[in-house]
Amino acid sequence: DAEITQSPRHKITETGRQVTLACHQTWNHNNMFWYRQDLGHGLRLIHYSYGVQDTNKGEVSDGYSVSRSNTEDLPLTLESAASSQTSVYFCASSLAGAADTQYFGPGTRLTVL
Amino acid sequence: GENVEQHPSTLSVQEGDSAVIKCTYSDSASNYFPWYKQELGKGPQLIIDIRSNVGEKKDQRIAVTLNKTAKHFSLHITETQPEDSAVYFCAASFGNEKLTFGTGTRLTIIP
Numbered sequence: 001d002a003e004i005t006q007s008p009r010h011k012i013t014e015t016g017r018q019v020t021l022a023c024h025q026t027w028n029h030n031n032m033f034w035y036r037q038d039l040g041h042g043l044r045l046i047h048y049s050y051g052v053q054d055t056n057k058g059e060v061s062d063g064y065s066v067s068r069s070n071t072e073d074l075p076l077t078l079e080s081a082a083s084s085q086t087s088v089y090f091c092a093s094s095l096a097g098a099a100d101t102q103y104f105g106p107g108t109r110l111t112v113l
Numbered sequence: 114g115e116n117v118e119q120h121p122s123t124l125s126v127q128e129g130d131s132a133v134i135k136c137t138y139s140d141s142a143s144n145y146f147p148w149y150k151q152e153l154g155k156g157p158q159l160i161i162d163i164r165s166n167v168g169e170k171k172d173q174r175i176a177v178t179l180n181k182t183a184k185h186f187s188l189h190i191t192e193t194q195p196e197d198s199a200v201y202f203c204a205a206s207f208g209n210e211k212l213t214f215g216t217g218t219r220l221t222i223i224p
Contacts, residue, residue, distance in 0.1 A: 033211075041117075042158070042202055042214040058211060059114070090156050097209035100144040104156030 005093050006105040014113055019078040021108050023091030032074040033092045033102065034058075034066065036087040043090065049074055050097070058065040081112045115140040117205050119215030127223050134194055134218045136203035137185040146179060146186045147210040147212070151200045160201075161188070190220075198222045 005027040008041030025032065034046040037057075047066040055066050063085060065077045078085055087108050088109050103112040116139040126132045138146075147162035163170045163177045163186065171179050176189040190197055200219050204212040 019117050035214075040216060042216040043204075044214070045211050088165060094155070098211045099206050101147075101159045102157075103160075104149075104158065104210070108153075110178045 003016065003104040004091060004093055004103050006089075007112065008104065008108060010023050010109050012111045012113065013081050015081060015083060015089060017081050021076045021078075021089055021091075021110070023076065024072055024076050025091075025103070025105075026072065026092040027093055027103060028071060029093035029095050029103075030071065031097050031100075032068070033094075033098070034064075034074065034076045034083075035090045036094065037090060037107070038087050043060070046076065047074075047090075048098070054069050078110075081110075083112050086110060086112045096107045115143060115205055115207070115213040117203060117213050117215040119203050119218060121218060122216065123221070124222055125221045126193055128193055128195060130133045130193055131200070132188075132190045132197070133219055134188045134201055134203070134220070135164060136187070136215050137183075138205040138213075139184070140205070140207060141181075141184060142207045145206045146177070147204050148177060149181075149190050149204065149214075150204045151202065151217075155200075157202060193222045195222050195224060 007022045030051045033048045035043040049068040085093045091105040094100045119136045144165035149157035151157040179186040203215040
């Protein structure tokens with residue numbers, strides 16, 4: 001069965017370190033999204049991609065970057081982790097863009113000390 | 114940009130009763146309104162969605178209604194069951210633009 005996976009599931013890091021969160025999908029979807037989930041804010045879009053070599057900024061993109069070298073993967077990089085980036089991160093993919101069913105991964109809980 | 118407000122933030126109902134969660138949106142051009150359910154420790158999962166060319170959509174015990182004039186939409190769950198306990202998120206988008214999510218409603222079904 002097709003799926004979307006994230007790794008690691010839990011990560012503790014220190015302020016200033018570079019961190020990369022992995023997202024891998026086997027749906028063969030062109031569209032992939034990264035969200036962060038914080039209490040009181042729901043899900044906020046960080047970056048998204050509509051295909052290989054395409055990346056776009058979401059509403060909370062400062063301090064984050066993504067790259068899309070193939071259809072299956074969209075890694076999220078925190079260039080210099082900050083305590084404000086402590087959150088739960090979700091990756092999602094869809095067949096026909098944002099206004100289509102988005103399939104979410106299980107999430108990565110990141111703690112920045 | 115789009116702003117989506119969701120109420121209530123928590124909701125407790127007796128098993129078998131109905132639950133209603135409401136969302137309002139700010140951009141009158143928005144035309145796609147999905148609802149996602151998130152169980153503990155998992156990612157959100159789409160349960161139902163509606164587009165602006167219809168006013169209501171049903172799927173078994175779940176229904177969504179849309180009032181474009183008032184810019185609000187609601188999720189209705191009838192005959193609630195323990196497995197309905199979860200966090201529910203509404204969202205809105207225009208065309209194929211990015212989804213804007215509400216802040217979530219934690220629904221608890223009391224046996």
